[in-house]
Amino acid sequence: MHLREYDYYLPAGLIAQYPPPERDASRLLVVRREDGAILHRRFRDLGTVLRPGDLLVLNDTKVIPARLFGRRRGGGQVEVLLIAEEDRNRWWALVKPGRGLPVGRRLSFQEGTGAEVLDCGEGGRRLLQFDGVEDIFALLPSIGEMPLPPYIKRGDRSQERVHDRALDAERYQTVYAKDAGAIAAPTAGLHFTEPVLTAMERHGVEIAFLTLHVGVGTFKPVTVDRVTEHRMGPERYIIPEKTATAVKRAKAEGRRVVAVGTTTTRALEDAALQGGVVRAGEGTAFLFITRGHPFEVVDTLLTNFHLPRSTLLILVCAFAGRDLILKAYADAMRKRYRFYSYGDAMVIL
Numbered sequence: 004m005h006l007r008e009y010d011y012y013l014p015a016g017l018i019a020q021y022p023p024p025e026r027d028a029s030r031l032l033v034v035r036r037e038d039g040a041i042l043h044r045r046f047r048d049l050g051t052v053l054r055p056g057d058l059l060v061l062n063d064t065k066v067i068p069a070r071l072f073g074r075r076r077g078g079g080q081v082e083v084l085l086i087a088e089e090d091r092n093r094w095w096a097l098v099k100p101g102r103g104l105p106v107g108r109r110l111s112f113q114e115g116t117g118a119e120v121l122d123c124g125e126g127g128r129r130l131l132q133f134d135g136v137e138d139i140f141a142l143l144p145s146i147g148e149m150p151l152p153p154y155i156k157r158g159d160r161s162q163e164r165v166h167d168r169a170l171d172a173e174r175y176q177t178v179y180a181k182d183a184g185a186i187a188a189p190t191a192g193l194h195f196t197e198p199v200l201t202a203m204e205r206h207g208v209e210i211a212f213l214t215l216h217v218g219v220g221t222f223k224p225v226t227v228d229r230v231t232e233h234r235m236g237p238e239r240y241i242i243p244e245k246t247a248t249a250v251k252r253a254k255a256e257g258r259r260v261v262a263v264g265t266t267t268t269r270a271l272e273d274a275a276l277q278g279g280v281v282r283a284g285e286g287t288a289f290l291f292i293t294r295g296h297p298f299e300v301v302d303t304l305l306t307n308f309h310l311p312r313s314t315l316l317i318l319v320c321a322f323a324g325r326d327l328i329l330k331a332y333a334d335a336m337r338k339r340y341r342f343y344s345y346g347d348a349m350v351i352l
Contacts, residue, residue, distance in 0.1 A: 004229065005228055005229065006227070006230055008230075008325060009313075009316050009317055017340065017341060018155075018342055018343055019344070025196075026046075026174070026194050027195070029045070029046040029194045029347045030046070030341075030347040031046045031048065031348050031350060032044075032334070032340065032347065034331045035352050036327065036351065041330070041331050047196075049199065050202050050208070053208050054259065055207025056258040057259045057261050059203060060260060060261065061195070061212050062189040064184060064185040064266075065180035065183040066150070066183075067140075067143055067186065068143045068150075069086070070082065070085075070148045073118075075104070075109075081098055082098070083110070086128070092132065093121070093131070095131075096131050097126075097129075098110075098129050101129065104129060106122060113145075114142060116134070116135045116136045116139065117133070117134050117135050118132060144172075148168055150187060151171060151344070154310075154343060174193065175188050177193060178200075179195070182214045185216045186216075186219070188344065189215070190264065191267075193344075193345070211246040213241065213246050213271070214241045215238055215269065215288065216238060217238065217266055218236060218238045219236055221315070224313075225312055225314060230317060237289055238288050239287050240269075240287070241285050241286075242284060242286070243283060246283070247283035250271070250300060251281065259303050262300075265309075268292070268301050270288060271301055272300055279300075281300055291317075294317075294321045295321070304319070305349075305351075307342075308340065310343065316328075319351070
């Protein structure tokens, strides 16, 4: 497997810069593996695609406003992305620009908050010790912004920025988000509304939740030509006993397990690595799903459209086959689907 096999050209105009006016108004591309059929629906019609008895598993992680803007001592703006909490008020972060930030250098933020660089790690990471605040985590909603991916580019005018920040605080979050800790949204879940979830249950679809805190590991670029040489970064997940039991029961009864998103897929498949059974509890996913993965748990995958040469696209191709997925992507582009985080969805049966 070579990285170039997972490349495709996407016109910039198809990259969604804003969410649709209504979450469930997104388009839904339906891909059937058994016969290669590609159908076009709306997300709110998902209930007509799934079957009574299907088990829908969603990731209820909650995105934190992890992007901060501050200044170096002596001038110069910096952008900080918090990526992992080491201890209270002590976080590993990515800082741009990172050059000239040795141990001991100080940064200042809003609300009288400051931080000192305690350590320098791999990949430009900095360990920051925050001060001037009792708990930086509690202050993030007022001084931080949602960590949108870099392909979402917005205007810099202050009035627009205030509007966009409020919009993203609501829409770059699933309606069922519960456990704070992610630095990116599980974007396949952004399309769901409470009415859609209620309709699923009335249709006979069982719903369960797990938590995987999306981190930089999901978006770590693949820099090697041979795909199998890439190493994923760790991401912590939690599978409740209720969910593990629901999965075990669904598999025993021959019902489909529908994973909402690549993060849910990784958590379920990682939890089943030992013996093929999903067990309740906490784990750390290092699993990189590539062609040939046996998929012990997931039968149907609901996902968004992903970047070329990304681990997410490689996972989707492993699930449905590279040729079929690239064919579906090409069809979506011809029909002007919206791509990436705020874009449309696809379900692979």
